[in-house]
Amino acid sequence: MMTTIDAFLAAKGIYLLTLLLLSLGVAGVIVCNNYMKKLICMNVMQVAVIFFFLCLGQKDPGTIPVAMNEAVKAAEYINPLPHGLMLTAIVVSLGTTGVGLSLLLRIKEKYGTIEEDDLLKKQAQQARRDKKRRELHHPGDDE
Amino acid sequence: MTANIPVLVILLPLCSALPCLALTKVNRHLGNAVVKIACLGSFVLSVIQLTEVVKNGPIHYAIGNYAVPYGIELVIDSLNAVLLVAFSLIGILTLIFAGNFGDRKRPMMIAAANAEIALLITGLLGMTSTGDVFNLYVFLEITSLSAYCLISLGGSRGVVSAYRYMLVGTIAATFYLLGIGILYGATGTLNMGDMAKILNEGGHDNAMLVAMCFLIPAFGIKMALFPFHGWQPSAYAHAEPGSRPLITGVMGKVPALAMFRFFFCIYGTDFRFVRLSLILLGVFSVIGMLYGSIMAMGQSDIRKILAYSSVAQIGYISLGFAIGTPISLAGAFLHMLGHAFMKGGLFFCTGAIRYKYGTADIDNFGRIYKKMPLTCGLLVIASLSMIGIPPTVGFFSKWYLALGAAGRHEWIYIAVLVISSLLNAVYFFKLIEKVFIRQSAGLKERWKSEEFELPVSIILPVVVCFLAILGLGLFNVRIIDILLMTLEGVGL
Numbered sequence: 356m357m358t359t360i361d362a363f364l365a366a367k368g369i370y371l372l373t374l375l376l377l378s379l380g381v382a383g384v385i386v387c388n389n390y391m392k393k394l395i396c397m398n399v400m401q402v403a404v405i406f407f408f409l410c411l412g413q414k415d416p417g418t419i420p421v422a423m424n425e426a427v428k429a430a431e432y433i434n435p436l437p438h439g440l441m442l443t444a445i446v447v448s449l450g451t452t453g454v455g456l457s458l459l460l461r462i463k464e465k466y467g468t469i470e471e472d473d474l475l476k477k478q479a480q481q482a483r484r485d486k487k488r489r490e491l492h493h494p495g496d497d498e
Numbered sequence: 499m500t501a502n503i504p505v506l507v508i509l510l511p512l513c514s515a516l517p518c519l520a521l522t523k524v525n526r527h528l529g530n531a532v533v534k535i536a537c538l539g540s541f542v543l544s545v546i547q548l549t550e551v552v553k554n555g556p557i558h559y560a561i562g563n564y565a566v567p568y569g570i571e572l573v574i575d576s577l578n579a580v581l582l583v584a585f586s587l588i589g590i591l592t593l594i595f596a597g598n599f600g601d602r603k604r605p606m607m608i609a610a611a612n613a614e615i616a617l618l619i620t621g622l623l624g625m626t627s628t629g630d631v632f633n634l635y636v637f638l639e640i641t642s643l644s645a646y647c648l649i650s651l652g653g654s655r656g657v658v659s660a661y662r663y664m665l666v667g668t669i670a671a672t673f674y675l676l677g678i679g680i681l682y683g684a685t686g687t688l689n690m691g692d693m694a695k696i697l698n699e700g701g702h703d704n705a706m707l708v709a710m711c712f713l714i715p716a717f718g719i720k721m722a723l724f725p726f727h728g729w730q731p732s733a734y735a736h737a738e739p740g741s742r743p744l745i746t747g748v749m750g751k752v753p754a755l756a757m758f759r760f761f762f763c764i765y766g767t768d769f770r771f772v773r774l775s776l777i778l779l780g781v782f783s784v785i786g787m788l789y790g791s792i793m794a795m796g797q798s799d800i801r802k803i804l805a806y807s808s809v810a811q812i813g814y815i816s817l818g819f820a821i822g823t824p825i826s827l828a829g830a831f832l833h834m835l836g837h838a839f840m841k842g843g844l845f846f847c848t849g850a851i852r853y854k855y856g857t858a859d860i861d862n863f864g865r866i867y868k869k870m871p872l873t874c875g876l877l878v879i880a881s882l883s884m885i886g887i888p889p890t891v892g893f894f895s896k897w898y899l900a901l902g903a904a905g906r907h908e909w910i911y912i913a914v915l916v917i918s919s920l921l922n923a924v925y926f927f928k929l930i931e932k933v934f935i936r937q938s939a940g941l942k943e944r945w946k947s948e949e950f951e952l953p954v955s956i957i958l959p960v961v962v963c964f965l966a967i968l969g970l971g972l973f974n975v976r977i978i979d980i981l982l983m984t985l986e987g988v989g990l
Contacts, residue, residue, distance in 0.1 A: 377676075384665055397668050404675050411683050437682075440632055444675060447639045451668055454646050458661045465654040474658065481654075489859070 369410050376403035390462065390469040394455045401448040405441045412437035503547045504559040504572040507582060508624045510536040510543070511589070515616035522609035529609045533616045534593050540623065541586040544579070551579040552980060558629070567692040573629035576983040577831060581626050581755060584835050585748050587966075588842045589619035591959035595846060596740025598853055598956055611651055615741050617644040618749075625752045631678045631764075632688045634756055638674065638720070641752070642667045645745060651738035659732040666729045670719035677712035680705055681764075694764045703770045710775055713760055720753035723816055724786025727809045731793075734805035739849050742801075743959070746808060747842030751834045754815050758827070761819060762988050780820030784914045786813035791921035795928075800848050800860050803925060804841065807884065810918055811837050817911060818899050822990040826902020828981045829895050835977070836883065836891030836970050843880045843963030847873050850956050855941040860929055864936035869943075870951055874933055876964045881926035883967050886919045891970035898978065906990070 364371075380400025387393050412434040418427065420435035463469055466477050514536030522529035551557060556575040560566055574582070593615055600608045621641030628634050646667070650660035682688060684705040685696040697706060715726060722730035734746050761779075765772065790810030797803045811833070818830020850873045851866065852858055867874040883890035896915060903911040951957060970977065 377672075381669060384669060390661065393665055397665060400669070400672050404672050404679065407676065408679050411679060436688075443632075443636060447636070447671075450639070450643055451664065454643055455661065455664055458646070458650055458657055458664065461650065461657045462661060465657060478655070478658070 373406045408437040510540040511616040512620040515613045518613040526605040537590045544582040548579040567689045571629040578626045592744040595959045599740035614644045648741045649737040652736045656736040663729040663733045670716045673712040674716035677709040680709040717753045717757040731805040735801035743842040743845040747838040783813040783817040787918040795925045821902045823902045824985045829898025833895035839966040840880045846959045847877045860932045862939040863932045865938040885923045889971045894974040
């Protein structure tokens with residue numbers, strides 16, 4: 356009994372860990388109140404997928420996919436494609452994080468907070484103010 | 499030259515977007531002119547490509563001449579050839595239109611917005627034409643990143659909506675990546691055609707089901723399908739006004755095309771859980787069609803009305819997929835085309851009214867038709883098309899959807915289709931009533947007119963959308979024939 360679990364964990368355990376990391380990331384994005392923390396959780400989630408792909412490419416007796424002079428058969432190399440794909444995914448995640456951070460800067464500049472509760476309160480105030488201004492003065496002038 | 503058209507359609511906007519800001523430094527009109535010319539070129543090439551595809555059948559283009567399952571392939575069949583023409587047309591119209599918005603004293607800001615629009619066009623056209631699942635992911639991210647930036651340009655609310663969209667959109671992209679990771683693990687290929695061939699040999703049903711569980715939310719979020727639409731209304735309403743027609747008209751449709759590719763071209767109807775996934779999709783679309791229409795009735799800001807109505811209209815498209823017969827799929831694609839012009843057109847109108855009077859509240863629209871006859875003409879024809887009154891395209895797409903549903907005896911879908919159209923009628927007739935009957939609110943013009951009604955760069959998109967809605971309706975048989983060239987044999 357024990358041995359089957361051990362064998363399963365040895366073969367597939369890493370996938371369970373990446374699944375755990377993914378769920379942590381998604382849960383963090385949903386639960387956290389602070390926008391900065393949400394961004395960090397988003398990154399954790401992306402890293403989980405990168406791990407997942409790297410695990411797909413791995414195999415046990417396998418060497419790095421660089422052409423060597425000694426006679427090495429194709430079957431002895433690990434699959435390089437997932438690594439190539441994940442290089443792209445890392446660049447994309449870098450871009451997303453950059454956009455996210457610059458948006459956060461703008462939010463902080465305009466509302467003075469990056470806590471979701473405070474932000475929603477301030478937006479509601481802003482909406483009430485806009486409505487009053489529209490009723491008092493003249494129609495028109497939206498943001 | 500002609501052999502390279504599929505890739506040139508995508509590359510032209512990309513190559514013009516990157517140097518746009520640098521060229522604007524040289525001369526304030528140069529950058530924008532280059533972007534517009536490149537996107538116009540892309541539109542012309544996609545028209546040529548469509549005639550080629552109709553005459554000679556699908557085009558398979560291997561980028562860089564790498565052998566097909568290893569390299570990236572662009573596949574242009576009659577479906578996405580038609581969509582490419584429509585999307586690039588809306589793209590170029592949006593670019594022409596967007597020049598009127600933004601601070602004229604800051605040419606760099608306008609150029610930046612134009613560059614983002616061109617990147618958005620690149621991503622959308624790329625997603626439409628690619629035949630490689632990972633390449634689709636890259637274009638999806640190009641689309642999303644430029645959309646985040648464009649939404650954040652729309653003022654302080656825009657920034658918050660963009661941030662929230664970014665979080666949700668990244669979850670969608672991550673799920674998509676996981677889904678294709680699972681499929682890649684099962685098949686060892688990333689090319690759509692090759693993957694379809696391997697999956698159809700059978701034996702991968704469980705992996706396919708798990709991948710499907712990730713792919714439905716991923717595309718659902720990007721399309722703003724019902725339970726995943728939370729980001730959409732505020733993002734559509736607060737986006738940068740010049741780029742709204744493209745964002746609202748096209749951005750939701752392209753993931754729907756990708757969803758079609760996965761459901762019907764890659765998975766195929768031999769997939770053991772195909773009924774289950776189609777029923778799930780059907781439930782989402784039915785609830786979305788009712789929910790979107792009811793929510794839209796309660797709004798008074800025209801941008802919010804149109805945003806919620808998009809939730810309902812995306813439901814029509816996915817309903818066509820859920821029915822799954824060739825004729826209903828053709829109806830879904832006709833609706834995709836038509837809705838791109840209707841929603842794009844309605845946002846051109848909103849932008850035009852905002853440009854002239856600076857308001858988006860429909861209570862202020864009283865007797866606006868006297869001052870803006872052309873804009874109100876489009877407003878009325880697009881509203882009628884949304885409701886589904888002949889001879890506009892909205893009627894015919896719903897007709898084909900209902901025909902497909904009747905063919906499979908899905909009476910509930912037909913009932914919901916009719917109820918949702920009636921609900922559409924409630925809020926669009928309200929809009930028409932405000933425009934024609936309500937007392938004038940005495941709005942002050944922001945812009946002193948020397949020309950007729952509005953500048954040409956705003957009137958042109960309005961007129962083109964007007965003609966497109968009528969034209970697609972009148973020549974619907976021809977378009978359905980072209981669509982069926984690919985769809986025949988696909989589906990249930």
